[in-house]
Amino acid sequence: MPNPVLSSAFPAPMQGEPYLLTPGPLTTSADVKQAMLRDWGSWDGDFRAMTAELRARLLDLLGPVKDSFDCVPIQGSGSYVVEAMLGSFVPWDGKLLVLSNGAYGKRAAETMRCIGRAVTVIDKGDYLPPRGIEVTRALEADPDITHVLAIHCETSSGILNPVQEIADATYAAGRKLLIDSMSAFGAVELDPQKTRFEAVVSSANKCIEGVPGFGFVLARKTALEAAKGNSHSLSLDLHAQWAAMEKTGQWRFTPPTHVVAAFIEALKAHAAEGGVAGRGARYRRNRDTLVAGMRALGFETLLRDDWLSPIIVTFFCPAHPAFEFPRFYNLMKQRGFIIYPGKLTEADSFRIGCIGHLDHHVMTRVVQAAGDCLRDMGVDTAKPLGDVLDQRMAPDTV
Numbered sequence: 001m002p003n004p005v006l007s008s009a010f011p012a013p014m015q016g017e018p019y020l021l022t023p024g025p026l027t028t029s030a031d032v033k034q035a036m037l038r039d040w041g042s043w044d045g046d047f048r049a050m051t052a053e054l055r056a057r058l059l060d061l062l063g064p065v066k067d068s069f070d071c072v073p074i075q076g077s078g079s080y081v082v083e084a085m086l087g088s089f090v091p092w093d094g095k096l097l098v099l100s101n102g103a104y105g106k107r108a109a110e111t112m113r114c115i116g117r118a119v120t121v122i123d124k125g126d127y128l129p130p131r132g133i134e135v136t137r138a139l140e141a142d143p144d145i146t147h148v149l150a151i152h153c154e155t156s157s158g159i160l161n162p163v164q165e166i167a168d169a170t171y172a173a174g175r176k177l178l179i180d181s182m183s184a185f186g187a188v189e190l191d192p193q194k195t196r197f198e199a200v201v202s203s204a205n206k207c208i209e210g211v212p213g214f215g216f217v218l219a220r221k222t223a224l225e226a227a228k229g230n231s232h233s234l235s236l237d238l239h240a241q242w243a244a245m246e247k248t249g250q251w252r253f254t255p256p257t258h259v260v261a262a263f264i265e266a267l268k269a270h271a272a273e274g275g276v277a278g279r280g281a282r283y284r285r286n287r288d289t290l291v292a293g294m295r296a297l298g299f300e301t302l303l304r305d306d307w308l309s310p311i312i313v314t315f316f317c318p319a320h321p322a323f324e325f326p327r328f329y330n331l332m333k334q335r336g337f338i339i340y341p342g343k344l345t346e347a348d349s350f351r352i353g354c355i356g357h358l359d360h361h362v363m364t365r366v367v368q369a370a371g372d373c374l375r376d377m378g379v380d381t382a383k384p385l386g387d388v389l390d391q392r393m394a395p396d397t398v
């Protein structure tokens, strides 16, 4: 079923294509898709200029830090660039403290075990934020820890973790911070002049609204220089990729040329929208429209308002006996919206992403569709089980 055109700035995806209310891959613009219709030679000057533009534009998103930071893109999905960051920046005799409150924290810890480097974890479960005071205590207790990894937005619950207090605690203890900002970079401010860190990673198919195929690290040049010879991997060696790019302007191995072309288009649109502030404002409006509308139907969010990210929102499944998530999913899809299953271990839930090439007019229709789907299923209220709500602790407790 084709989506009608909703507003001139954010026309519906191509005929019959549903909106992806998922945190990447996500709905991209026609211009981004169009940019993939041409073939590029990876060694050619035109493509090398595109690589240089991509690196410069990404660096600009961090502010005036060209002298101290550099950008290194690397082939693969987001997890590849997380592995590249950990294997390149945590030395063999170092130790990483992972601040985990969901699937991506867990994956990072697993990556460290897999590549044979020391790791310890503060595990806050499904949705509680790791706090600065906990980092301070953990670093005091274990002098072997050299680096801390924070997940900026933990996409499995949608929580926006407090990176400022984490950075302050990390550097007060003389350690170094790495950030997985996969799903937040480009829409949530991260200013290295305020929030200190060594490196941050993200990927092409999240808030910049490109298509999947590569990730990138924005790192201090001192960290990149120190990474020489440190990687466990030939292809995920950030220093080697950086050195080759600096020398030849090329990616070390075959780059995803069409994805890069699409990403440059996406970066131009990001700038035209007002950069990080403009993108963040649209996503926050998407979230606010979604949350208010869903609450009016009786749905409850997992997180209290002050921890809700503008990226993705987790809702509890309704307690009504006629509600079945697979059916709800299919009915939403028939109305042109792909939503996302939940990832909580304790309670039944689902997620709706706020990112991608869509605005609050689309979100209004998402809420209408959710109401229609409930009616189709014979669910007269979306209220979740009371005890699920009781379990939802005040997330500012340590």
Ligand SMILES: *Cc1c(COP(=O)(O)O)cnc(C)c1O
Pocket: 023, 024, 077, 078, 079, 080, 082, 104, 151, 153, 154, 155, 180, 181, 182, 183, 203
């Ligand atoms: C998307 C994402 C990743 C990477 O996932 P891939 O599936 O490998 O792209 C890592 N961390 C976070 C927080 C993410 O949202």
